[in-house]
Amino acid sequence: xxxxxxxVVAYAILDFLSYIQxxxxxxxxxxxxxxxxxxxxxxxxxxxxxxIHEHLNCINSLIMSITLFGTANGFNTELSKHxxxxxxxxxxxxxxxxNYEEQMIF
Numbered sequence: 001x002x003x004x005x006x007x008v009v010a011y012a013i014l015d016f017l018s019y020i021q022x023x024x025x026x027x028x029x030x031x032x033x034x035x036x037x038x039x040x041x042x043x044x045x046x047x048x049x050x051x052i053h054e055h056l057n058c059i060n061s062l063i064m065s066i067t068l069f070g071t072a073n074g075f076n077t078e079l080s081k082h083x084x085x086x087x088x089x090x091x092x093x094x095x096x097x098x099n100y101e102e103q104m105i106f
């Protein structure tokens with residue numbers, strides 16, 4: 001029944017997302033993370049192919065990355081956004097606004 005497979009996939013994704021957000025991982029949590037990923041990949045045939053290829057390509061390496069480098073907490077774009085504001089926009093405001101692209105590059 002396709003509807004039950006969709007629910008299995010949805011639960012596997014939710015399990016994966018809840019485990020990936022943990023701030024401390026143990027061997028058991030990594031095993032549960034791998035289990036949720038395995039259940040997802042076993043039943044992914046019910047989803048549209050472009051969804052899988054576009055959005056879930058890098059998910060296989062997450063468990064290995066957590067094992068090697070630690071948890072994935074704090075991954076966002078806020079730091080780079082604020083650095084851009086500080087270095088580019090504030091520098092532009094402090095400049096004479098003449099030939100500003102050349103001033104920012106050099």
